[in-house]
Amino acid sequence: MIVAYALHLVGGTERSIINLANGLADENYEVILISLVNSGESTSFALHQNINLIRLNILGKFVSTFGRILALPGVLLSIRHNILKHKSDRVICFGEKMNILIVLSLLFNKTRLILSENYPPGIHYINPLWRLLRSLTYRKAWNITVLTPDDIDYFHKGVRNKVISIPNIINNPGRRKDLNFKSKVVIAIGRLDVVKRYDLLINAFSIVGKKYPDWKLEIWGEGPMKNELNEQIKKLDLESSVLLKGVTKDIYPELLRANFLVLSSQYESFGYVICEAMSVGIPVVSFDCPSGPRHIIRHNVDGLLIPFGDTEELANGIIKLIEEEGLRIEMGNKALDVLNRFSTKSIISEWSKLLSD
Numbered sequence: 001m002i003v004a005y006a007l008h009l010v011g012g013t014e015r016s017i018i019n020l021a022n023g024l025a026d027e028n029y030e031v032i033l034i035s036l037v038n039s040g041e042s043t044s045f046a047l048h049q050n051i052n053l054i055r056l057n058i059l060g061k062f063v064s065t066f067g068r069i070l071a072l073p074g075v076l077l078s079i080r081h082n083i084l085k086h087k088s089d090r091v092i093c094f095g096e097k098m099n100i101l102i103v104l105s106l107l108f109n110k111t112r113l114i115l116s117e118n119y120p121p122g123i124h125y126i127n128p129l130w131r132l133l134r135s136l137t138y139r140k141a142w143n144i145t146v147l148t149p150d151d152i153d154y155f156h157k158g159v160r161n162k163v164i165s166i167p168n169i170i171n172n173p174g175r176r177k178d179l180n181f182k183s184k185v186v187i188a189i190g191r192l193d194v195v196k197r198y199d200l201l202i203n204a205f206s207i208v209g210k211k212y213p214d215w216k217l218e219i220w221g222e223g224p225m226k227n228e229l230n231e232q233i234k235k236l237d238l239e240s241s242v243l244l245k246g247v248t249k250d251i252y253p254e255l256l257r258a259n260f261l262v263l264s265s266q267y268e269s270f271g272y273v274i275c276e277a278m279s280v281g282i283p284v285v286s287f288d289c290p291s292g293p294r295h296i297i298r299h300n301v302d303g304l305l306i307p308f309g310d311t312e313e314l315a316n317g318i319i320k321l322i323e324e325e326g327l328r329i330e331m332g333n334k335a336l337d338v339l340n341r342f343s344t345k346s347i348i349s350e351w352s353k354l355l356s357d
Contacts, residue, residue, distance in 0.1 A: 012168075012272035013118050015045055017094055019169040022048040023348040029355075032086055036075070036098075056082065079105035090355055094118055096126055096134050103137035112142040114354070120291050121146065122154035123267045143354060147270040150291035166350045167295070168270045170342040172279040175252050179281075179329055184215045186318060187258035189251060189273045190265070192223030192244070197287075199225075199232060200311050201264035206236045207315035212322055217242045217262070220254060255280050259328060260303075260321050264314065268292040275342065278302060278335035283328060285317040302335035 025048035034054045092114045093102045099115040144163045190196045205217045261277035263286035271292035284303035286293040297303035304317040
């Protein structure tokens with residue numbers, strides 16, 4: 001029996017967990033998906049009919065840090081009870097804090113734990129206490145999975161032999177860009193947060209706009225940087241060419257209108273949005289940030305990798321794909337191979353090997 005634990009499933013993290021759970025269920029694994037936070041009766045993505053979804057709601061009611069500390073013994077006992085009552089022989093959990101809680105809850109038990117990191121562990125910040133707990137508890141893991149080979153080097157020698165790189169599953173609801181559809185739209189997608197470095201992207205597009213003022217940059221997402229980015233757009237006189245579009249429940253129609261995606265992040269884990277774009281047949285121009293983009297984008301094949309922070313080169317990359325329509329189409333066609341490279345069959349095969357050891 002496989003139990004996949006998640007603390008609070010949102011966005012790309014939720015999608016990656018559910019894609020994995022569905023893929024395992026298709027291979028006749030018995031899957032129980034458990035969340036410690038009750039965020040509704042259903043998930044944002046469809047679950048396989050044979051998956052049992054359980055929401056414990058044992059953290060959501062504690063708002064303060066002090067309240068959570070007081071509740072910790074009860075939380076650990078509840079986690080332990082729910083795992084042991086299902087007699088699970090494997091537990092897969094996601095996220096460093098969740099991983100730590102699961103390990104602590106199953107001390108002195110022989111259940112095999114597979115701890116999965118969804119963010120680059122050497123870059124993604126966690127406070128010193130959680131970092132210490134991670135270094136101590138991860139030694140109890142049967143295996144640790146990360147999303148890219150670069151992430152393996154972060155772990156100390158005591159656990160590095162347990163770490164394996166398995167990327168996310170990428171699927172597509174059968175949509176592909178119509179190459180006859182003409183637009184002058186470049187798209188960026190992601191939370192308006194400092195780590196996405198939209199300030200650098202907007203600076204780069206101010207260079208693009210001087211040469212191609214009829215092209216638009218659409219940024220899809222919401223977040224704490226919205227007001228600051230709006231001020232930057234106004235200061236650079238880009239109100240007509242850089243548009244903050246907000247959020248949408250279905251990003252695929254927007255991708256299908258765009259010519260290519262631009263990613264300006266300071267770091268990315270696996271970069272789901274890169275794969276979404278490539279899966280409909282559009283190329284990606286991305287900063288070569290740690291650590292996901294370079295493991296998805298094949299430079300000069302299905303996209304362009306730009307040294308992080310170089311806004312002039314980022315602008316040049318955007319201009320290159322604006323000017324060379326033939327190259328853009330060729331790269332977009334080759335980008336579709338992402339659906340084979342990270343298919344459900346391919347990735348579940350890697351997980352099956354890990355689970356059968």
